[in-house]
Amino acid sequence: MQRDVVILGGGPGGATLAMHLLAEGVKPLIVEKETFPRYHIGESMTGEAVNVLRSLGLGPIIEANGHPTRKGALVLSSKGKNSWWVPVMLRDANHELVEGEAWQVRRSVFDQTLLDEAVRRGAELVKARAVEVVRGPDPDEVRGVVIEHPSGEREVVHSRMLCDVTGQATWLAHQGVTSPKEPGRYDKQIAVFSQIRNPVRGEGFDGVDRPTHPDNTIIFYAELYHWAWFIPLDDEIVSVGVVVPSSYFASKGETKEAFLRRELKELHPELARRVVDTELAEEARAIPNYSYFIERFAGKGWLCVGDTHRFIDPIFSFGLYLTMKEGQHAAPLIRRYLAGELGDGREAFATHTRRMETAIDHYQDLIDGFWGEAQGFAYLVNNPRTRNQVIDMFAGRIYDVTERDIPAIKEMRALARKAREGGRLYGEDRRRSGFVAPTA
Amino acid sequence: MDTIEQTVKSFILDSFLPGADPNQLEADTPLITGGILDSLATVQLAVFLEQHFKVEIAAHETGTENLDSLALIGAFVRSKLAA
Ligand SMILES: Cc1cc2nc3c(=O)[nH]c(=O)nc-3n(C[C@H](O)[C@H](O)[C@H](O)COP(=O)(O)OP(=O)(O)OC[C@H]3O[C@@H](n4cnc5c(N)ncnc54)[C@H](O)[C@@H]3O)c2cc1C
Numbered sequence: 001m002q003r004d005v006v007i008l009g010g011g012p013g014g015a016t017l018a019m020h021l022l023a024e025g026v027k028p029l030i031v032e033k034e035t036f037p038r039y040h041i042g043e044s045m046t047g048e049a050v051n052v053l054r055s056l057g058l059g060p061i062i063e064a065n066g067h068p069t070r071k072g073a074l075v076l077s078s079k080g081k082n083s084w085w086v087p088v089m090l091r092d093a094n095h096e097l098v099e100g101e102a103w104q105v106r107r108s109v110f111d112q113t114l115l116d117e118a119v120r121r122g123a124e125l126v127k128a129r130a131v132e133v134v135r136g137p138d139p140d141e142v143r144g145v146v147i148e149h150p151s152g153e154r155e156v157v158h159s160r161m162l163c164d165v166t167g168q169a170t171w172l173a174h175q176g177v178t179s180p181k182e183p184g185r186y187d188k189q190i191a192v193f194s195q196i197r198n199p200v201r202g203e204g205f206d207g208v209d210r211p212t213h214p215d216n217t218i219i220f221y222a223e224l225y226h227w228a229w230f231i232p233l234d235d236e237i238v239s240v241g242v243v244v245p246s247s248y249f250a251s252k253g254e255t256k257e258a259f260l261r262r263e264l265k266e267l268h269p270e271l272a273r274r275v276v277d278t279e280l281a282e283e284a285r286a287i288p289n290y291s292y293f294i295e296r297f298a299g300k301g302w303l304c305v306g307d308t309h310r311f312i313d314p315i316f317s318f319g320l321y322l323t324m325k326e327g328q329h330a331a332p333l334i335r336r337y338l339a340g341e342l343g344d345g346r347e348a349f350a351t352h353t354r355r356m357e358t359a360i361d362h363y364q365d366l367i368d369g370f371w372g373e374a375q376g377f378a379y380l381v382n383n384p385r386t387r388n389q390v391i392d393m394f395a396g397r398i399y400d401v402t403e404r405d406i407p408a409i410k411e412m413r414a415l416a417r418k419a420r421e422g423g424r425l426y427g428e429d430r431r432r433s434g435f436v437a438p439t440a
Numbered sequence: 441m442d443t444i445e446q447t448v449k450s451f452i453l454d455s456f457l458p459g460a461d462p463n464q465l466e467a468d469t470p471l472i473t474g475g476i477l478d479s480l481a482t483v484q485l486a487v488f489l490e491q492h493f494k495v496e497i498a499a500h501e502t503g504t505e506n507l508d509s510l511a512l513i514g515a516f517v518r519s520k521l522a523a
Pocket of ligand 1: 009010043165166
């Protein structure tokens, strides 16, 4: 077969990229190895993620799923003193901040809705596994992909643009097409997660004046790098996960399930109070070493989108947003590339990847500052001078913004530098230690 | 004590140590490491300094190196005002 655009991966990144391309008049082929619905982690999203979905006209069909909506995220430290509330806020037509809401999605349902809709709008979907890349004469060039159908039969699909949106599978990196996949700062962490039934939801807390909406995300943190999430998925079920250093997990010598059930009761008193029944409603799963980056993630005839080129840490629920936003940015470029307006595309896509990196760098700063300099971070979140700017960053307004638009970006960067130099963070992360040459 | 230190001292006494003996708060009394200011109080102090003295204090400057005593705070605010 021969297709202009082949998208590997039919998750939210692949499905929304397909819909952005369709809106540009480009009809892609999506290759997805799993039969949907399938389980996936990553259920809370930012305010701007909602905007990406709404811009695609997906508001009504997502609402029809009945996903709960959060009004914000409550971040609770173990000592209670360094706790804060980040509301979901949107910018209205006058650029004023107004309260918003963001969906909390059971991914099996959400991902299927998006993929079905992409197909309904004209994307072609094939259930197959990408197994081998087809290279061009130029070693950097990709000309297609070999896919394997469920029958075991293999087929070559030639493409003009191959988009890797395979998430943590980082498919093109494993094919040796990108520059090497390198460990990120939070590479030594493991996430262990499942779902529970009927925990206590939505009340306020002693000493913390908070909205009491039952469907908010709650983040509990204890020691450095030791935290848990609480994400309501419907009236009954709440997604819970515990993230810890892998060495700590290993030292416990427990099964995933036993580990999770014990941590739910020990990690944080407020979490323990909420979790009435530690019986798990889902298999306990784990993802280790989820933090990595790939420096060069576009080339002639290929592009990586979302998690597939960089993932820092899930603590502030940026993943879905980043993968969907990158697709939104990439779609018009891909159309122009196919129309022959961008030459061999290398220059245009290199510029694109630098834009994407700069945006994610803001999040790397935010996360490093949070872990390494909790005091300064609390000040940025609570200071009336910077509070709304931080809310903007949490919401996802990180693309093409400079210190002039959001002065707190500069402050966040200085704080992150102090955190990295202060020795409290995990050691090297080559990408953020200053000696990665910009990709040209 | 200089007026800056005096102003900050009054703020800390009023906000975080109501009823305490003012003489116990000396220029070199450790505020953060001594447990007088917790994390939230430290945030409030730094915001107060910004607003009262009309200086800008960056997040990375809100650690003990600048805020752990009245003397340190005085020197820090003076350096900001001079800049
Ligand atoms: C512990 C943890 C918690 C997280 N929590 C959040 C959160 O609360 N909020 C949030 O926004 N994000 C969260 N994330 C991140 C979120 O999961 C991802 O950012 C998001 O799923 C990325 O979407 P995607 O479509 O790019 O990739 P995915 O959703 O991973 O989809 C990739 C698709 O590619 C398919 N695929 C893979 N290999 C092949 C192949 N060879 N051939 C064909 N198909 C293939 C897979 O089957 C899959 O369907 C979390 C991540 C982790 C690790």
